[in-house]
Amino acid sequence: MGAGAWGTALAQVLAADGTPVRLWARDPALVATIAAERRNPVYLPTAALSEAIRPTADLDDLAEAEMVLVVTPAQAMRGVLRQLPQAGMPLILCSKGIEAGTMKLLHAVAAEEHPGSPIAVLSGPTFAHEVAAGLPTAVTLAAADRDVAGPLARRIKRPSLRPYVSTDVAGAEIGGAVKNVLAIACGVVEGAGLGQNARAAVIARGFAEMTRFGLARGARAETLAGLSGLGDLVLTCSSTSSRNYSLGVGLGRGEPATALLADRRTVAEGAFTAPVLHDAAAAAGVDMPVAEAVCRLLGGANVGAVIEALLSRPLREEGI
Ligand SMILES: NC(=O)C1=CN([C@@H]2O[C@H](COP(=O)(O)OP(=O)(O)OC[C@H]3O[C@@H](n4cnc5c(N)ncnc54)[C@H](O)[C@@H]3O)[C@@H](O)[C@H]2O)C=CC1
Ligand SMILES: O=C(CO)COP(=O)(O)O
Incomplete structure (x- = not known):
């Protein structure tokens, strides 16, 4: 969810082995360009994108997802989560910020908007262009419940992406x-x-x-x-x-x-x-x-x- 540099890079590293990934962008013109060119010329021009990435401008297309990685700018997260179908799938928050006005961390924002979803946070030293290029990267994958974080970490690990599990969200x-x-x-x-x-x-x-x-x-x-x-x-x-x-x-x-x-x-x-x-x-x-x-x-x-x-x-x- 979010087709900026980081959302696009995460989609690419996850889809590089053929895993099907939907990539949501709010701008239908960008969705059409990504689908036609297999590149995101606006936010991540250097990366060639896998055929397994299917871009969409419709959040309803994420309703059946096994998990959703949330990668909008931090201040836009609540508004976009509000439009995402309440399907109870795990949400992995990949944005970095604190909500203005409420001073809440983003996991608290997500828990308010999707009380039925397990919430995890993915964070670490991760320049998007390096991740998309398959360069080795390690991240923290945190969820309050280790039984949530562990399986998610195993599901998103890739040869170049190594998550370390934490319960300190x-x-x-x-x-x-x-x-x-x-x-x-x-x-x-x-x-x-x-x-x-x-x-x-x-x-x-x-x-x-x-x-x-x-x-x-x-x-x-x-x-x-x-x-x-x-x-x-x-x-x-x-x-x-x-x-x-x-x-x-x-x-x-x-x-x-x-x-x-x-x-x-x-x-x-x-x-x-x-x-x-x-x-x-x-x-x-x-x-x-x-x-x-x-x-x-x-x-x-x-x-x-x-x-x-x-x-x-x-x-x-x-x-x-
Ligand atoms: N670029 C990077 O290397 C990394 C970025 N991040 C974090 O990921 C988050 C997203 O960053 P990037 O993808 O780099 O941003 P970006 O600047 O490349 O793209 C921002 C994206 O958000 C969209 N957007 C802007 N306002 C929006 C709104 N109101 N509703 C929905 N979408 C909106 C834009 O259309 C664009 O697709 C940030 O919190 C950033 O700190 C985290 C790790 C690495
Ligand atoms: O968070 C990032 C790398 O981990 C990206 O940093 P910038 O948002 O400053 O480009």
């Missing part, structure tokens, strides 16, 4: 949501020319923020230090393949956030997560200075002033 989600905001911060470091020492500092202190917030919201530290937390943080904080990192590079160069966001066709989730995270951290009484700095930059604050404010914070002991 909140931890798997928080890592993916928070790292997008921290990836913007690392992009800012590059764009502002602050050097590699500074980037490593942002990754390490950002991880401390992720851990503080995660623990406050019921996550386990070992999950945050795993694929869906630290693993994904390292990936997206060090590559311009990350849309979030690239957005940060622009901000660091002093380009206005409004113009950078208006220019994007693809989603940089961190820009939507940052203000929600700011509110959620305040509600949980958690200090998140790096995420807060990203929020200020997205709101139009001056780069130099934001960096100065971060560096002049009172000294503290290292640790979470």
